[in-house]
Amino acid sequence: MRIVPFGAAREVTGSCHLLLAGSRRVLLDCGMFQGKEEARNHAPFGFDPKEVDAVLLTHAHLDHVGRLPKLFREGYRGPVYATRATALLMEIVLEDALKVMDEPFFSPEDVEEALGHLRPLEYGEWLRLGALSLAFGQAGHLPGSAFVVAQGEGRTLVYSGDLGNREKDVLPDPSPPPLADLVLAEGTYGDRPHRPYRETVQEFLEILGRTLSQGGKVLIPTFAVERAQEILYVLYTHGHRLPRAPIYLDSPMAGRVLSLYPRLVRYFSEEVQAYFLQGKNPFRPAGLEVVEHAEASKALNREPGPMVVLAGSGMLTGGRILHHLKHGLSDPRNALVFVGYQPRGGLGAEIIARPPAVRILGEEVPLRASVHTLGGFSGHAGQDELLDWLQGEPRVVLVHGEEEKLLALGKLLALRGQEVSLARFGEGVPV
Template sequence: MQITSHGAAQVVTGSCHRVVTQEFSFLIDCGLFQGGKDLARRNFEAFDFDPKVLDFMFLTHGHIDHCGLIPKLVKEGFSGKIYATPATADLIPIMLRDSAYIQEKDTEHENKRRVRAGLAPRDPLYTSEDVEKVLPLVTPVEYRKHLKLGNTLEFILQDAGHIIGSAIVELLITEKDEQKKIVFSGDLGQNDVPIIEDPTLIEKADYIFLESTYGDRLHDTRLPRDKQIMEIIKNTIGRGGKVFIPSFALERTQELLYTLSELQTKNPDFPKVPIYLDSPLAIKVTEVFKNHRDVYDADAKARTDQPFSFPGLKCTPKTEDSKDISKSDEPSIVIAGSGMCTAGRIRHHLRHGIGDSRNTVLFVGYQAPGSLGRVILDGAKEIRMMGRVFEVRSEIQRIGSFSAHADQKGLTQWLQAFTPKPRKVYLVHGEEGTIENFAKHLNDLGFTTGVPKQNETIHIE
């Protein structure tokens, strides 16, 4: 058996792992590289394998860094089934259609520049038509359902507790009359967060491919995050400002809405200002959350109200509505994408508001190196955006505990549930320094670790 990491190897994005057995060749995820230009260029490089020979793939969840290259994969010949949970299956058309739209618009803008420079135009990475060819391949599989493929492969999708529909992939592979269990964690969530269940604990595995996004740090626990966000909102609104929250359309936005609805219900002094959900993509994704109460945790199921529709919340799918928000001087809370400020409506809000000291930019998600969000978070006094330079005068805040990823403590606790210890734990989906530190931490606890490099093949006898 051979396993090759074609993405998320010493980087956080572009998740893609190829498994080759005596009977099958298949992928775990096929995600877009996100972040700076160097990472983004990888999306246009040729795959290091032939998509036509793949038999099928498993998709752990609907984040673009895990699914965003599937249209390119299909465009280049992949035609197998894509196994995913029902919630992920519902998210795929929304996420990929939006991604294709961005690819087409970015290419259109780039080609105008290339024509002026006398260069030949480029084709987009993939188009809306390519996305439509993906959708018939998506095959929903319920959590905890034990299925067999061919003569040598069995699999189970377990709840990863990361976002709605996220899955851990358990593989039971038989070769030479010996069965081995390989577990791909996907992205693991934190325990005790709203809406979805905690990550499923698994007791046995021979080899584990474990995400490491926050493997060398602990999430901020100085204050419960509802108190932190309440404090930031009250301070900002109190000085007549706006709270801009760059937010990922999938999961982070819904968790924010859930938290804001609870704060509004339980706190009479919650500022009575408009809360704008200014993201067409997030509005569509929120409808999927409404339709999948079956995977809510007990607390969310027990709520009698609708946590994604509450007084003061205004959804603004139209561009004209978004422009009105930017022009308005009234205090408000604005949730908009993209989560790393690399695209989307948040950039227009920052253009109009980041130079106003009354305002606050609140980061609640991971900011990849090279992204505009990371530049702002790292303390830049000026930012370049839309061909102009803007002075940063707004207050910059970050709440790390909103992360959908488990931190070092959470990852370690999940791993320690395996008894006996796995033969080896391969660390993926993390920045190089983070993975090295996490590997040392796990080695000190008696685990044997490995850190795959990009396109490195691991041979499992």
Template sequence: MTGAVLTFLGAAGTVTGSKFLYEEEGQRYLADCGMFQGEAVWRRRNWDDFPIAPDTLRAVVLTHAHLDHCGYLPALVRQGFRGPVICSESTAAVAAIVLRDAAHLQEEDAVHARAGGYSRHDPPLPLFDTADAERAIALFRPAATDERTHLPAGATVSLHRAGHILGSTFAVLERHGHRLLISGDLGRQTHPLLLPPVAPPAVDTIVIESTYGNRKHAPLDRERLGRLITATAHRDGVTLIPAFAVDRTAIVLHTLAGLARDGLIPRMPVYVDSPMAPAALDVYRIAIEEKSPELRADLISDGDPFDPGDLRLVHSAEESQRINNPGHPCIIVSASGMATGGRVLHHLRHQLPDPRNTVLLTGFQVPGTRGRSLLDGARSVKIHGRYVPVRAHVLDLPEFSAHADSDELISWLASAPEPPETVYVVHGEPDARQTLVERISIELDWLAVAPQHLERVRLW
């Protein structure tokens, strides 16, 4: 296939693993470098050799620091990539935290698998290790937003505010006058901490996410949330909130602080148990102190917007173990948000069997994850090789999602100054992708396509 070619190496046919390979005249660039998560058929793809020699990539562009957009980078480096990684300054700061934590979890999971004898590999090995993560972090080249950054071999990229998490952007790759937009994940108009995405510029091709392509978000019912947490406290129970350490924990704490301030929940300890959550919160606090243009004006004020009144950051494994059986009503916020790994697994193992407790799911749960199993009503889940009964109350709070919904995605596209030639809809479950394709086709009268995994298309 001649000309400029785009290959969908991830997030096509599934919600995770975002990787988009742009090739032209022998030059190769990768937009996003995410890990596959969820169902085993996708997770196993993380172990496949990269489809091209990684050392032939001229650069990688990261839209943001979530694992399904940046988490494969250490594995790419392990296989030989040595080029620059272009991203926003805040993405560089947050992604460094994410990759170090991911490497630690990879190493820890290998140890658990070796001890429990439940791995298919002999001996169990991590996908990448801490040394790989550090080599990847050393390649970060932070770029200013809304300005063109020159890439090797004649291409440029500009990054623009996406409003999904701190530092998140959409990327516009340009070469020989042609422009390709990669949306990354787009944020909501009502994100409690961040300003919404800026409008897209005129481009030839758009690759857009569709996580909530078939759904509309309801506003957060603060009174209902307050009642749920209060009822759990009155049962002497624990409210466990699986939440990603990056952004989601900040949103949850900001919400809890508001509920406490308004008397909608009783005063109780709020434990944040994730090794990287304190560091991620510090990045937010620095952004607040520096009055980052990403942040909503009302967030930049006196006081700590993330303290519900009795905030307790859990640092060591010993502290984490002590709150497995706290002996008093409390709230535990712990990563990961889809219960795929991390300290939240230990808390789920202890809290799920007790009907006094409540588990609040605060965002999209990818099929094949423990979070999705809980959301779908599983009576038991497997944790570290053993099944655990589910007797706790499990409740879904999709209002916490930081993804744009279907209406917001359409509105964002419609704000472009002119129609692109083609829109490729990715990063969504089949119904979400197809629904968004149909809406784009009918409401905007644009050509929209849902590509398949590893499909190659000519751009121009």
């Protein structure tokens, strides 16, 4: 067996790895390149899509599924295996991608074709492809997220996909992987552990309490899949400790995901499942309103606080959050709370550095609102969790991380006596 990375090699996006076992070719994830790497979505895959026998998808994030329609556009017609939750979330994610892409590299027909080839594969079910057997394990990163175990020719490969942050409440913890001959592992936060989750929630509640009681707006840029709903869960479970205020989920996409959640109950933690079993939906706190239309979103800019606004995009690359920031950042009663990753060089990173003013949608806005960064809401395993998960594995190849973060993690693995290397695009590694 051999595994060949065709994306997420010393970078965080474009996850796509080809597993070769005898005459079989299985693609593990087919993700989009994002940010400054976007142009690479137009480049060839590096292999012939027509020669792939099956695709397995670890989870519904765009950087793991976003090139699937392109795979069909270029002639792939085989099955695509995913958990039911991944399949349902992916439909929302791909349809949204079609709307927001500047230079589309696939069409609505390609998306339809791809969705038509989805086949359910749940945790622990073995898929047999000739002499190759494949199964999903719980990754705890999104509803339905998985790592992949592949066995064949007497060898075992584990591909981590993205591993979740086990301190968080909404999803199950990642399951430990089996002992493997090779683990292809993510290292997004390979350089540091996260701040404890309880402290993060505590700080979040303090910011909310302070801001709402002085009549301010709490502006939260959020990702539509998982993070927005997780924040709603925190507001549901701790709402009794907060001043009463309307909560606006100003993202139709996040609203669609929210509507889907009651159908995904078995993919959540036992804590979340217990609420649903009692007939409660813990993702709908009191005072929640989903804002569908752009006009209603703009009207919120003119309304006085107190209020909580969750809007996309999470990395401030566009979307409704920009209007809220343009109108809200000059008011010292307001708070801007980052609950997700802000890339270097982006507007978020600029605001976090606290200049006297920032330019938003062509306008110079004085920065008087308070600004908070809560890294503990990260959806990825921190360094300590990655080290635990990889405990005892003899050989590790690192993917899905900036080079210096992978090097930091690699150093610690090597100190424990584990053989470790960083993946290179297109360079096969024997299992």
